[in-house]
Amino acid sequence: MLKIIDLHARVEGEKEVILKGINLEINKGEVHAIMGPNGSGKSTLAKVIAGHPAYEVISGQVLFEGEDILEMDPDERARLGLFLAFQYPVEVPGVSNAMLIREAVNAVRKERGQDEFDPLEFEDFIVDKLKLVEMDEKFLDRSVNAGFSGGEKKRNEILQLAAMEPRLSLLDETDSGLDIDALRIVSEGINSLRTSENSFMLVTHYQRILNYIKPDKVHVLIDGRIAKSGGSELALELEDQGYDWLIKDAHVNGEA
Amino acid sequence: MSRLTEAEAVETAASRKYKYGFTTKMEYEEFPRGLNEDIIREISRRKNEPEWMLEFRLKSFHHWLTMEEPDWPNVHYQKPNYDDIIYYSSPKEKPKKDSLDEVDPDILETYEKLGIPLHEQKMLQNVAVDAVFDSVSVATTFKKKLAEAGVIFCSISEAIQDHPELVKKYMGSVIPTNDNFFAALNSAVFSDGSFCFVPKGVKCPMELSTYFRINNPDSGQFERTLIIAEEGAEVSYLEGCTAPMFDTNQLHAAVVELVALEDADIKYSTVQNWYPGDENGVGGIFNFVTKRGICKGDRAKISWTQVETGSAVTWKYPSVILKGDNSVGEFYSVALTNDYQQADTGTKMIHLGKNTRSTIISKGISAGKSQNSYRGLVKIGKKAHGSRNYSVCDSMLIGSECGAHTFPFIESSNNTSSIEHEATTSKIGEDQIFYLQQRGLDEEQAISLIINGFCKEVFKELPLEFAVEATKLLSIKLEGSVG
Numbered sequence: 174m175l176k177i178i179d180l181h182a183r184v185e186g187e188k189e190v191i192l193k194g195i196n197l198e199i200n201k202g203e204v205h206a207i208m209g210p211n212g213s214g215k216s217t218l219a220k221v222i223a224g225h226p227a228y229e230v231i232s233g234q235v236l237f238e239g240e241d242i243l244e245m246d247p248d249e250r251a252r253l254g255l256f257l258a259f260q261y262p263v264e265v266p267g268v269s270n271a272m273l274i275r276e277a278v279n280a281v282r283k284e285r286g287q288d289e290f291d292p293l294e295f296e297d298f299i300v301d302k303l304k305l306v307e308m309d310e311k312f313l314d315r316s317v318n319a320g321f322s323g324g325e326k327k328r329n330e331i332l333q334l335a336a337m338e339p340r341l342s343l344l345d346e347t348d349s350g351l352d353i354d355a356l357r358i359v360s361e362g363i364n365s366l367r368t369s370e371n372s373f374m375l376v377t378h379y380q381r382i383l384n385y386i387k388p389d390k391v392h393v394l395i396d397g398r399i400a401k402s403g404g405s406e407l408a409l410e411l412e413d414q415g416y417d418w419l420i421k422d423a424h425v426n427g428e429a
Numbered sequence: 430m431s432r433l434t435e436a437e438a439v440e441t442a443a444s445r446k447y448k449y450g451f452t453t454k455m456e457y458e459e460f461p462r463g464l465n466e467d468i469i470r471e472i473s474r475r476k477n478e479p480e481w482m483l484e485f486r487l488k489s490f491h492h493w494l495t496m497e498e499p500d501w502p503n504v505h506y507q508k509p510n511y512d513d514i515i516y517y518s519s520p521k522e523k524p525k526k527d528s529l530d531e532v533d534p535d536i537l538e539t540y541e542k543l544g545i546p547l548h549e550q551k552m553l554q555n556v557a558v559d560a561v562f563d564s565v566s567v568a569t570t571f572k573k574k575l576a577e578a579g580v581i582f583c584s585i586s587e588a589i590q591d592h593p594e595l596v597k598k599y600m601g602s603v604i605p606t607n608d609n610f611f612a613a614l615n616s617a618v619f620s621d622g623s624f625c626f627v628p629k630g631v632k633c634p635m636e637l638s639t640y641f642r643i644n645n646p647d648s649g650q651f652e653r654t655l656i657i658a659e660e661g662a663e664v665s666y667l668e669g670c671t672a673p674m675f676d677t678n679q680l681h682a683a684v685v686e687l688v689a690l691e692d693a694d695i696k697y698s699t700v701q702n703w704y705p706g707d708e709n710g711v712g713g714i715f716n717f718v719t720k721r722g723i724c725k726g727d728r729a730k731i732s733w734t735q736v737e738t739g740s741a742v743t744w745k746y747p748s749v750i751l752k753g754d755n756s757v758g759e760f761y762s763v764a765l766t767n768d769y770q771q772a773d774t775g776t777k778m779i780h781l782g783k784n785t786r787s788t789i790i791s792k793g794i795s796a797g798k799s800q801n802s803y804r805g806l807v808k809i810g811k812k813a814h815g816s817r818n819y820s821v822c823d824s825m826l827i828g829s830e831c832g833a834h835t836f837p838f839i840e841s842s843n844n845t846s847s848i849e850h851e852a853t854t855s856k857i858g859e860d861q862i863f864y865l866q867q868r869g870l871d872e873e874q875a876i877s878l879i880i881n882g883f884c885k886e887v888f889k890e891l892p893l894e895f896a897v898e899a900t901k902l903l904s905i906k907l908e909g910s911v912g
Contacts, residue, residue, distance in 0.1 A: 274868075280870055
């Protein structure tokens with residue numbers, strides 16, 4: 174599904190390299206968690222995969238279903254089935270949620286050669302998805318993320334994920350800022366969307382969300398490199414011991 | 430995006446920038462440059478005007494001579510040399526025709542290119558059009574159908590000939606000849622424009638529309654529009670403007686007066702797309718326009734909706750005098766500036782009658798190196814008990830080299846009235862566009878969605894075809910400005 178080879182990236186126009194040679198492979202049907210301390214490059218990795226224009230790829234490849242996507246615009250990547258749930262979802266005043274999601278869903282449907290939904294068909298389609306994230310229909314009429322609480326914004330991201338039916342979903346700290354109920358709703362939403370055909374990459378600082386969503390693999394990102402990979406038990410280990418022991422290891426390896 | 434498609438995209442965007450920029454080759458009746466009494470007498474003579482009209486012009490001219498071009502707007506430009514302007518320009522063919530078949534085919538072709546077919550049989554929409562080419566009205570459509578309903582819709586020149594009593598009564602009654610520098614100039618030299626009269630109790634059976642086109646590089650355009658809705662009458666009027674691309678500046682100083690009697694309702698919509706000059710700020714139209722309406726009777730309503738996207742410099746404040754009790758004034762505006770465009774636009778709501786209400790929704794979008802100012806006055810008079818105003822002024826900035834300014838003035842002499850004012854400034858950013866692109870929308874769709882959201886409250890006031898046109902226009906104007 175996703176194969177990243179020796180990826181180096183930095184903020185456009187700046188010297189400091191943030192991603193310093195990432196190698197990662199996510200197969201169909203797998204859930205991978207990317208963990209790590211603040212500033213280790215977790216969110217950058219998600220944004221670079223999605224094609225955020227603020228970042229510059231210095232070298233390496235990102236293959237999605239075997240195709241190098243680094244030259245593609247973000248919208249082309251999205252239409253191929255790559256979804257990023259934002260850490261800070263953006264407000265778009267005056268544009269209703271329903272309108273955005275309908276345009277998004279239709280953009281994907283068009284790409285897949287399916288008929289676009291008219292407003293009535295879309296209504297039927299979206300009502301089912303709303304239940305998944307326990308959102309009321311009036312969310313559809315509100316402006317995109319404008320005046321939403323933190324939890325509502327994150328649920329709205331999952332609603333969009335559910336509607337667009339992506340093959341690979343990148344969840345950028347979707348758990349941060351959520352109270353326990355919202356975390357449960359979001360996690361259950363994600364779990365119900367898991368199939369043997371699609372994959373997830375969960376970027377998270379805390380182990381907490383992994384109590385709800387069981388990952389197939391956990392990777393720890395330290396200073397722009399994957400310092401350690403393992404099974405879901407690695408997350409628990411981190412919960413107990415923190416990141417310090419890995420940071421020390423990384424330094425030793427870096428100097429060697 | 431690969432290099433090749435990027436180059437193609439840039440090329441497409443560049444060529445779409447101002448698609449109305451062509452010139453029509455016409456022969457013009459010669460007219461000397463500059464302005465003096467003789468010129469004014471000559472304009473009046475050629476138009477075969479009655480004595481009172483000439484007097485009106487001369488009086489205005491003498492006012493104008495004593496006045497100064499205003500310096501207070503937040504715009505900077507080389508003031509026009511008023512001695513070098515041609516004040517009357519008309520295509521050589523005899524201008525006004527009884528039938529469209531007699532109109533110069535070149536002019537008809539121009540309007541076809543602009544997407545405004547004047548042939549009535551070709552018109553799909555139920556819209557009557559008056560086309561003003563340079564200074565002269567060349568064609569008014571659907572006259573018969575309107576006449577059956579009792580509506581008079583014709584050029585102002587014809588109205589002066591055929592309905593002198595109405596013109597004499599109302600012209601200059603809302604905007605006095607000495608109101609301001611540009612209005613005085615217009616009153617002296619106005620060449621043509623539209624006239625509309627909707628009698629008591631009549632709902633105008635179709636949308637009325639005027640398209641203005643400046644074609645001659647050396648002429649000013651001074652059109653004059655007068656709309657009167659008698660008791661209980663209703664009319665919706667649309668105005669569109671385009672001009673060819675010249676590297677000199679052309680002056681457009683129009684005057685529009687609206688009169689709404691008791692229970693009358695006038696809706697006036699403008700999509701202004703005069704040539705804005707090139708990307709370095711060379712050329713473009715100086716759009717110095719005075720528009721004002723009066724709600725003369727009780728429960729009258731006047732609503733201005735404007736989408737201002739063109740012109741090098743805009744100076745324009747469509748206003749409403751709320752004289753009748755319970756009368757309503759509305760101003761919905763989207764003003765977009767890009768490159769070196771400058772706009773100083775807004776409204777005045779003058780509350781005189783009791784329980785009068787006004788709404789101001791202004792959306793300014795600035796891109797490139799442009800400057801965009803909202804200037805508004807809400808004035809509540811002593812006797813305007815229980816009056817209310819609600820104003821929203823939102824500005825959106827695209828890029829870091831443009832400016833947005835608001836100058837709201839409030840004068841209230843009545844403490845039973847309420848005035849609410851809200852203002853926001855936002856920036857359309859990379860993050861917003863990236864978010865929408867991540868949802869599968871391409872950059873153009875993303876920008877157009879954001880802009881539409883921002884302008885929604887104004888666009889919903891426009892007649893449907895105009896709303897679609899306005900949305901497209903804004904997207905084209907902003908292509909390549911973000912990022």
